Structure formats: C-alpha cells, structure tokens
Amino acid sequence: MNASTNAIAQSKFPPIHLVGVASAMPPDIIQNDFFGEALKTTKNRMFMGTQTRRHIDNQTKASDLIVQATRELYERLDLNLTEDLDIIITNVSVPDELFTGCGLVVKKKLGAGARWIIDLHNTGCISFVYMIELARSLMWAYGAKTALICNVQTAGGRIFSQPSIRKKALSAIPGDGCGVGLLMSDDRSPVKSPIISLVQQNHPTFAEDMYSYYEDGRKFWEASMAEGHIDFTDEKAAQITIRGNRIVPAVVREAAKQINIDTKKIDCLVTNQPNSFFLRNWREALQIPPENHLDTFSEYANLFGAAIPINLDVGIKAGRIKEDSLLCLAGFSHAGDYAAAAIIHWKMKCKTQNLI
Amino acid sequence: MKKIDITYLKNIPGLDRTETTSKEEMRGILSDLTHAVYQHEDLYGAYCPIQTYINCPPEKVFAYMQDTLSLEEWSYSLREFAPASEEETRHAPDTAAIYVGYDKIGTNTKIYCKTVANKDALTVDYHCAWDQGFDLWMIYLYRIVPASLVFKKEGSVIFWQNCRHPYYDQNPYPELAPPGRPWVGQFWDLFYAGHTLELANLKAILEYRHANNLPIGPYYTE
Numbered sequence: 195m196n197a198s199t200n201a202i203a204q205s206k207f208p209p210i211h212l213v214g215v216a217s218a219m220p221p222d223i224i225q226n227d228f229f230g231e232a233l234k235t236t237k238n239r240m241f242m243g244t245q246t247r248r249h250i251d252n253q254t255k256a257s258d259l260i261v262q263a264t265r266e267l268y269e270r271l272d273l274n275l276t277e278d279l280d281i282i283i284t285n286v287s288v289p290d291e292l293f294t295g296c297g298l299v300v301k302k303k304l305g306a307g308a309r310w311i312i313d314l315h316n317t318g319c320i321s322f323v324y325m326i327e328l329a330r331s332l333m334w335a336y337g338a339k340t341a342l343i344c345n346v347q348t349a350g351g352r353i354f355s356q357p358s359i360r361k362k363a364l365s366a367i368p369g370d371g372c373g374v375g376l377l378m379s380d381d382r383s384p385v386k387s388p389i390i391s392l393v394q395q396n397h398p399t400f401a402e403d404m405y406s407y408y409e410d411g412r413k414f415w416e417a418s419m420a421e422g423h424i425d426f427t428d429e430k431a432a433q434i435t436i437r438g439n440r441i442v443p444a445v446v447r448e449a450a451k452q453i454n455i456d457t458k459k460i461d462c463l464v465t466n467q468p469n470s471f472f473l474r475n476w477r478e479a480l481q482i483p484p485e486n487h488l489d490t491f492s493e494y495a496n497l498f499g500a501a502i503p504i505n506l507d508v509g510i511k512a513g514r515i516k517e518d519s520l521l522c523l524a525g526f527s528h529a530g531d532y533a534a535a536a537i538i539h540w541k542m543k544c545k546t547q548n549l550i
Numbered sequence: 551m552k553k554i555d556i557t558y559l560k561n562i563p564g565l566d567r568t569e570t571t572s573k574e575e576m577r578g579i580l581s582d583l584t585h586a587v588y589q590h591e592d593l594y595g596a597y598c599p600i601q602t603y604i605n606c607p608p609e610k611v612f613a614y615m616q617d618t619l620s621l622e623e624w625s626y627s628l629r630e631f632a633p634a635s636e637e638e639t640r641h642a643p644d645t646a647a648i649y650v651g652y653d654k655i656g657t658n659t660k661i662y663c664k665t666v667a668n669k670d671a672l673t674v675d676y677h678c679a680w681d682q683g684f685d686l687w688m689i690y691l692y693r694i695v696p697a698s699l700v701f702k703k704e705g706s707v708i709f710w711q712n713c714r715h716p717y718y719d720q721n722p723y724p725e726l727a728p729p730g731r732p733w734v735g736q737f738w739d740l741f742y743a744g745h746t747l748e749l750a751n752l753k754a755i756l757e758y759r760h761a762n763n764l765p766i767g768p769y770y771t772e
Contacts (some may be wrong), residue, residue, distance in 0.1 A: 235573070236575075237571075237574070237575035237578070238574045238575050238577055238578035239575075239578030239579060239582045240577060240578040240581050241578070242578075247648055349688070363574075431577060432577070432580065433580050435580075435584055436584070439584065439585070439586035440586065443586055443587075469581075470725065471581050471584075472584070475584075475585050475586035475587075476586065477586055478586060478587055479585075479586035479587040
C-alpha cells in the first residue's frame with residue numbers, strides 16, 4: 195500500500211493550543227419517519243442507531259452556521275474578531291457555491307481581520323485534524339497567532355433529503371451540523387491546551403472508492419432529472435469496514451507512540467461517527483471504555499467532518515472532559531483515503547471556559 | 551435427480567439464507583460481526599483452534615503423528631510412554647493401544663493417551679487424561695490437508711482443535727491427583743500459546759527430516 199505518514203517533530207516549534215470549540219446546529223430536527231418505509235422496514239444494522247438528525251434548509255448557507263458558531267466561541271472566550279483572527283480554514287462537505295469556497299464569505303460576515311483564507315475540499319470526515327495541522331504549519335511558518343478551523347456538514351439537507359433519495363434507508367445516516375475550533379500560538383493563548391502529537395496519513399489506493407451516483411449515469415455537472423447521492427459499491431463497503439477498523443486504531447497508536455504513551459492512557463476519545471460499529475470497534479481496539487468515547491450518533495447521526503468539533507463541544511458542555519487530561523481526536527475520511535489523529539493535553543476546566 | 555425441499559426449513563428459527571435474509575440485511579449483520587480486535591476469551595474461550603503450514607507431504611505427516619510415541623519428540627512435556635496395563639485402563643474395550651507416560655509440566659503427573667487415526671480422512675486424534683487411563687476425556691483433534699488443494703503448493707496444512715470439556719474446569723477424579731499439583735484446566739487460557747509452540751516443534755521436526763530425506767520418525771532406541 196502506497197501510504198504516506200506525516201508527523202512533524204513537535205519539539206522544534208513552540209506548542210499550538212486548542213483554545214476552544216463551538217457548534218451551530220441547523221434547527222430542523224428530522225425524525226426517522228421522514229425516510230419512509232425503507233428505513234422502517236430495513237433490517238440492515240448499518241442503518242440503525244439514529245433517532246434524529248438535523249438537516250440544513252435551502253436558505254441557510256454553510257457560512258451562516260460558521261458565523262453563528264464563531265460568534266458564540268469568540269463571545270465565550272472574550273476575544274476580538276478583528277484582532278484575534280489571522281487564519282480561516284473551512285471544510286464544507288457540499289459547498290454553498292460552485293467554484294468559490296465560503297472562507298472569504300465567513301470573513302466578510304464576521305468582519306474579521308484574517309489574512310489567510312483557505313477552503314479545503316479534501317480529508318472530509320477527518321478534516322478537523324488535517325486543518326489543525328495545516329493551521330499549525332502556517333502559524334509556525336509565518337508567526338500567525340490565531341486560526342479558526344471550520345467544519346460544516348451539509349449533505350443531509352442538500353443531498354439525502356431529496357424526494358427520491360430520502361426513500362433509501364442509507365439516507366437516514368447523514369446529519370448536518372457545524373463545528374468550529376480555535377487554535378492559538380503559545381505566546382497568545384489564554385489557555386495552555388497544547389497539541390502534543392499529530393499524525394496524518396494518506397492512502398492513495400483508496401482515493402476513488404467513494405463517488406457521486408445518479409440513476410441515469412450522468413456526471414454531477416450534467417443536467418438531468420435524476421437525483422443523486424454519494425455511494426460505495428457493495429464490494430467496497432465490505433472493504434471499507436475492514437479498512438476503517440484497521441487504520442483508525444493504527445493512526446491513534448502512532449500518535450500515542452510519538453509521545454511514548456499507551457493508548458489506554460487516553461482519557462477521552464473523539465472520532466468521526468460513520469456508524470455505531472466503527473465507534474464500537476475503534477474503542478475496543480484502543481481499549482477505551484464507552485464512557486470515555488464521546489459521540490452523538492443517536493441524536494445527530496453521521497456528521498462527517500463536523501463530528502469531531504461538535505462532539506467535543508457537546509462533551510465539554512456536559513462536563514465530560516476533565517481538566518488536565520489527554521484528549522485524542524481521530525478518524526478517517528471517505529473510503530479510507532485519509533486518516534489522522536491528534537493528542538491534546540487538555541488543561542481547561544469545563545466549567546471555567548466561560549470565564550476565560 | 552435429487553432436489554432439496556426447503557419447506558422443511560420453515561419451522562426452524564434463526565436461519566440466515568438468501569430466501570429470507572436479504573443481501574442488504576446480510577451486509578449489516580456482517581459489519582456487526584466484524585470487529586477490529588477480539589478478546590482472547592472470544593477466540594479461545596470455548597475452543598482452541600490453531601493451524602499451520604508444514605513443508606512435508608501429508609502422508610508423511612500422518613505417518614509420523616499417528617504413532618503416539620511421536621509426542622515424545624514434538625510435544626513440550628509428554629515423555630516416557632509405555633503401554634498401559636489393563637488394570638490402569640480398566641480393560642477399556644478399545645482396539646487402540648493406550649500408553650501411559652509422564653506430563654513433565656505437572657509434578658509427578660501421569661498422562662494416558664491413545665491415538666485414533668484415520669488414514670483416508672487424514673485425521674489424527676489423541677485421547678488423553680491426566681492421572682487415570684479409564685476415562686480419556688482430554689481430546690486433541692488434528693486434520694491434515696494437502697497444501698496442493700488449499701494453497702496450490704507442496705506440503706501440508708494442519709488444523710489442531712481442542713474443546714473445553716467441562717472436566718477442564720473441574721477435575722472429576724481429584725482423589726487421583728498428586729497432592730498440591732495444579733489442575734490442567736487452570737492453564738486453559740495458555741493453551742493457545744502452548745499449542746502454538748508445540749505445533750512449531752512439529753513443523754520444525756517434519757520439515758527438517760523431509761528436507762534432508764531422512765526417515766520421518768519417530769526415532770526409537772533399541
């Protein structure tokens with residue numbers, strides 16, 4: 195397998211800190227009955243385990259959710275959007291517009307002073323960690339102090355709510371939401387929660403195993419009456435189960451190895467949440483008890499890349515992440531093309547976050 | 551031409567067959583059953599299956615293993631086998647010879663063993679017990695398969711299976727045990743490891759003798 199691993203030696207540079215996260219969920223709560231008979235009668239356990247999910251409506255843009263979450267985060271942290279924002283990086287699963295990303299729209303709506311704007315369209319479900327690495331590199335290289343990284347998952351409302359697509363049981367699995375995270379340099383950060391290990395991998399062998407699918411065989415840019423969705427072949431689906439089972443624990447072990455700890459020392463694991471089997475299998479493989487693995491699968495379903503910051507935000511608000519603990523963010527994207535894990539020495543008291 | 555009448559399956563619950571379990575449902579079941587890791591207990595709790603490839607023809611592997619005394623060469627601790635007396639075996643009404651030897655893993659522990667082999671099926675089973683020769687409940691099952699069939703190469707594949715007989719958890723004849731000696735069943739969780747080492751012994755011996763055109767053995771003193 196022609197996989198690449200990238201892990202920058204941590205000690206060469208001053209630490210970068212994850213200062214906080216916030217989320218913004220579309221208000222429309224979609225119940226299981228929205229998906230009709232197919233979901234009700236499905237016996238495929240892969241499509242079970244969700245009670246509700248959110249769908250973004252046609253008027254709301256990904257940038258609106260980012261702005262909502264970011265304003266909440268800045269208010270909570272008492273930071274200034276004009277001064278305290280150098281880098282904006284976004285990853286939106288189904289972009290608001292063709293051609294243009296939404297990063298600059300976010301800057302406009304926030305009135306922020308960011309100099310670097312990056313709209314990232316790879317690394318899907320694990321893009322939160324990939325964006326941490328990208329932001330960190332810019333901060334180290336150019337002395338930027340503050341980076342906002344933004345994940346918005348919009349495939350639920352944009353794709354899986356279409357009249358014919360929603361009748362498929364698999365359409366119950368995607369759910370929409372937005373999570374943002376704020377990184378700060380060591381000299382600027384009011385809280386010291388350093389990223390102490392970060393590993394990312396890419397697996398080009400798996401790069402074309404997830405694709406958009408239209409009944410009439412059209413390309414996504416071609417006009418047609420057929421509705422489309424994202425799919426894997428049956429054969430690939432089985433392989434992806436095995437890949438996901440293997441590569442996520444492996445990349446977490448690699449991240450743990452970098453700082454010479456056993457994965458059992460991880461106090462809190464936050465991953466993407468493609469289905470309940472992956473969640474179970476990853477924590478079994480890493481010997482992390484269910485209570486230390488945060489997920490919102492039942493309530494929010496598969497949040498793709500937004501799962502990590504949203505689950506983290508929910509976990510922090512629920513007081514589930516202890517001060518001075520080891521927090522691990524990990525997952526894989528699409529059909530296994532990217533995987534990454536970051537370990538953060540989380541110093542913040544949950545209750546005191548408002549006071550910073 | 552015989553045909554299967556599947557109506558006789560209707561009353562049997564819990565079957566997964568394509569007629570009643572769709573491919574879609576099957577996908578979910580398979581994903582559910584596929585974990586990233588498995589606990590030792592899940593894999594080796596009730597059964598202890600192991601296997602290996604041996605670069606030695608199946609008939610030679612069979613010839614070697616069907617001789618009970620070969621255990622003195624390839625097992626970790628079975629030694630000094632001699633035919634057991636009729637008193638010891640309580641006149642077991644069996645044609646297979648019962649041997650008695652020592653299992654050096656236990657202090658002062660006698661082990662009784664008979665070999666039940668089937669040349670056509672290429673199966674060799676050792677029926678054993680510690681301390682007594684009239685109830686041989688510790689059964690080691692082996693099946694030898696031509697590697698030409700399963701790996702398209704010369705040699706043999708050997709499957710070794712043990713089942714967790716209830717006596718492993720409770721010695722049925724405690725009065726026959728040497729005082730203070732641990733019971734064999736206390737080591738069930740180490741069987742995977744122990745058997746793996748012994749299977750490696752078997753492989754090494756057979757491959758060496760086959761590669762050097764030596765008689766396959768076992769080798770006796772006169």
